[in-house]
Amino acid sequence: MVYIALIALLVLSIAALALLRTSDTAGVIAGNLAFKQAATGAADTGAERAFNELPALAAADVDIPGKYYRLMQAVDADGVPSGVDWSSVPCWGTSGGAAPVSCTDAASYRVQYVIDRLCTLAPTPGEAAATLAGKCVSGAPFSSAGGPGADTGSHAQTTHVFGGTGAVSALRPTIHYRVTVRVQGPRNTASTVQTVVELPFG
Numbered sequence: 001m002v003y004i005a006l007i008a009l010l011v012l013s014i015a016a017l018a019l020l021r022t023s024d025t026a027g028v029i030a031g032n033l034a035f036k037q038a039a040t041g042a043a044d045t046g047a048e049r050a051f052n053e054l055p056a057l058a059a060a061d062v063d064i065p066g067k068y069y070r071l072m073q074a075v076d077a078d079g080v081p082s083g084v085d086w087s088s089v090p091c092w093g094t095s096g097g098a099a100p101v102s103c104t105d106a107a108s109y110r111v112q113y114v115i116d117r118l119c120t121l122a123p124t125p126g127e128a129a130a131t132l133a134g135k136c137v138s139g140a141p142f143s144s145a146g147g148p149g150a151d152t153g154s155h156a157q158t159t160h161v162f163g164g165t166g167a168v169s170a171l172r173p174t175i176h177y178r179v180t181v182r183v184q185g186p187r188n189t190a191s192t193v194q195t196v197v198e199l200p201f202g
Contacts (some may be wrong), residue, residue, distance in 0.1 A: 039191035046113040046181035070114040139174040172200040
């Protein structure tokens with residue numbers, strides 16, 4: 001009888017330990033998921049920085065390693081530009097500060113971004129839309145007139161983010177730019193987000 005009681009006690013102890021371990025695992029998973037969601041949310045700050053810089057970068061049209069590329073970059077299996085040396089890309093905080101932050105501070109979220117123009121060949125200002133489309137991922141002109149083919153639903157058009165329609169010819173086609181934002185955070189959290197922006201060209 002004593003042996004049976006001891007065996008039952010041992011079984012109950014093992015079950016209690018298993019339940020405790022399951023609870024701990026669930027807590028760790030929930031915590032990791034929260035960090036992952038926070039990292040993905042922090043990518044918005046990198047996208048906004050890229051949006052603000054893009055018009056000047058596109059106008060200068062010069063490769064800046066670790067920031068801007070005139071031609072489309074090769075990508076890995078996840079669609080992330082594979083030729084980018086992320087160790088040379090500045091890190092930014094999530095509070096919108098004007099100065100970069102340390103890329104080695106594992107206790108904080110570090111935001112990095114690069115922009116590549118979705119062109120396989122460098123376009124020439126003023127060339128025909130069909131020729132441009134053979135070199136780049138391009139789109140219809142921004143137009144406030146709403147005529148056939150007008151892109152009146154774009155973010156840039158509806159919010160005037162890039163100078164508004166008053167400063168943009170309704171006849172200029174657009175070129176697409178890929179913004180890749182990489183966020184690193186606590187517990188080795190990492191998240192990569194991409195967005196595509198179009199700007200008038202020519």
